Amino acid sequence: MRPAVEQVIQSLRDEILSGAITSGTRLGEAELAGRLSVSRTPVREALSRLAAEGLVELTPHRGARVASWSEEQLREIFELRLRLEPYAVRQAVPRLNAHQLDELDELAEAMIRYRDVGRLVELNRRFHGMFIEAAGSPPLAGALKAVTHAAVVHQNFADYTPDAMHRSLNHHVEMVAAARAGDGDWAEAVMRAHLYNARATMIGGNQ
Amino acid sequence: MRPAVEQVIQSLRDEILSGAITSGTRLGEAELAGRLSVSRTPVREALSRLAAEGLVELTPHRGARVASWSEEQLREIFELRLRLEPYAVRQAVPRLNAHQLDELDELAEAMIRYRDVGRLVELNRRFHGMFIEAAGSPPLAGALKAVTHAAVVHQNFADYTPDAMHRSLNHHVEMVAAARAGDGDWAEAVMRAHLYNARATMIGGNQ
DNA sequence: CTCGCGCCGATTGCATGCAATCCTTGCCCT
DNA sequence: AGGGCAAGGATTGCATGCAATCGGCGCGAG
Known part of the structure; x- marks a missing residue:
């Protein structure tokens, strides 16, 4: 035990x-x-x-x-993620093996099927976590853990508009496609768009 | 107590x-x-x-x-700092008041005078810490704390060549000058140069 | 002679008990 | 009646005791 x-x-x-x-x-x-x-x-x-x-x-x-986060802190968290996560994805792409790519595909598709918010948050966390892990940099992972694992995502995931949610899910799929093609530039760009989309929704949509 | x-x-x-x-x-x-x-x-x-x-x-x-860090981890830590600290400095510049600018000047000059490595590390930590604090983003500060406060600096501060040390100290002074002029772009660029200089020394100079 | 197994000392991990601090509520004084 | 203060209750913070686990070492077998 x-x-x-x-x-x-x-x-x-x-x-x-x-x-x-x-x-x-x-x-x-x-x-x-x-x-x-x-x-x-x-x-x-x-x-x-x-x-x-x-x-x-x-x-x-x-x-x-x-812990809870103010809107200002959410801005700051996204500013941080925008500077680290695209880089993490770029580093991760050439290191992903076939098994991991399959798992990412499963996660992306599972997120499309599930409509339960709690489940969605967990799947999203694992999706992003896999890229961060694969980047192979403990310091980077540590810095992102604090802002990605956080309840931040859950706190505002429900505020997604249907359109924003649709874009977000498509980003996941596209990111895996880019990774499968071994195109780090592509994957990095998608992650950046992914985060901007999330940030816009969060900032616009909550109290 | x-x-x-x-x-x-x-x-x-x-x-x-x-x-x-x-x-x-x-x-x-x-x-x-x-x-x-x-x-x-x-x-x-x-x-x-x-x-x-x-x-x-x-x-x-x-x-x-x-904790101790391998050369590979040092690379990763500097990659992280390069993505966050120049941004932090840029955010900090417009928020620094006269008192803080004076304190930064004192720190920069004190570092020129002192030759003791331990003291130098402490002053350097406070110098960088002031910019990070002034950036006003707790998440950013948290992410940087792990890699800046760390013994990383001390572990390799002794490996600085005289030239690299000279450049590093001048960077500090120049950064304060840029901050005093309210020029965030300038300060950000100096910080970037500062980190590249440190990284080059560290990677080239240790075991 | 070398490798493997089992025992023992040492250290960690957890539970409980006690003292210090803080919040709350009621009372008294103004 | 309102505000300040003090006493009570509750909770945190720390110390100590005990059991579980791990690393080291010696002994025995191959």
């Missing part, structure tokens, strides 16, 4: 990313410990690590809250 | 960044707890957070070690 703290992190991450815990809700150590059937010690450590990842905000003596 | 865990984090960070603890040395929980006169619990938490920051590597059941 894996260490308990990892279990707690996994559980909390899943619950946050899937939207089971809404942004801003209070996370008491005792409550979580009881719910997950562990002591407060691993919960403490898990919260600490998640705070460093940016998923929860940790204020001294006031407990932890699920 | 501030929470103990913060003290531990501060102490460890200082010791690592100042080079008092060499890269790769083992960090036992009991040893640290005894040395810092606290229990193992805050040490544990501190190590966890520093691991998330990338300063220490934490392997299950094998304790923590001060």
Whole structure:
């Protein structure tokens, strides 16, 4: 059995990313410990690590809250992603093997089929994550993890207009096609368009 | 008195960044707890957070070690910095007030005077940190913290040739001049040159 | 002589207990 | 009646104790 703290992190991450815990809700150590059937010690450590990842905000003596992002912060996050993710895709393309390309295809198609938002977020996370992983740069992956894994996507995925969603899904498919053709320039350009599309929707469509 | 865990984090960070603890040395929980006169619990938490920051590597059941970087990882880190820091400087320039500009001048001049490597690293960290802070983007700051605060700089600062060091120090002065003139383009270009200069030295000059 | 297996010390990981701090609520004073 | 203050409750933060796991070492077999 894996260490308990990892279990707690996994559980909390899943619950946050899937939207089971809404942004801003209070996370008491005792409550979580009881719910997950562990002591407060691993919960403490898990919260600490998640705070460093940016998923929860940790204020001294006031407990932890699920992080939320202002519109301004969303702009900044997309500015960051625009500077890193296209580059990551470009680096990833020549390193993807046939098996990974097939998996990317499956993910892209699965996203077209599924209409459930939570599932969509998870598939999207894995899709982007595969490129980031394949880029083969731990520092790059670390920098992007904080802003990609984040609940950011979920927070505003529901705000996509049908048109924007359609474009987004098509971008995924086109990106895999570009990768399969070994054309890094193409894939990079598609990712850039993908992010601009997402940014425009997010900024325009939320409160 | 501030929470103990913060003290531990501060102490460890200082010791690592100042080079008092060499890269790769083992960090036992009991040893640290005894040395810092606290229990193992805050040490544990501190190590966890520093691991998330990338300063220490934490392997299950094998304790923590001060992180070290291969030449390949250094390349990747500079690739990352090249994509983020010039942008950060550009964003920072219009937001810098007179007081901050004076402080930057002082830092740049202090770096010319001091010849001690440890002191130089600290001043350099504060110099870059001020621009990153002034950029006003928490996500950007978070992404850069992992690769700038890191012992990376110290690990290879000693490898600078006299010429490269001279150029580097001049870059700092020029950057402040550009910032004072309110010319974001200029400052951004200088930062880019600054990083290329550092990268070339690092890659050429170490084992 | 070398390789493999099992035991032992050491370290990590988790649970629980206690003290310090903070938020809340009710009361008193103005 | 409104504001400030103090006491109570609850929660966090830290220390310590115990069990589980890992690395090292010696012994025995091939």
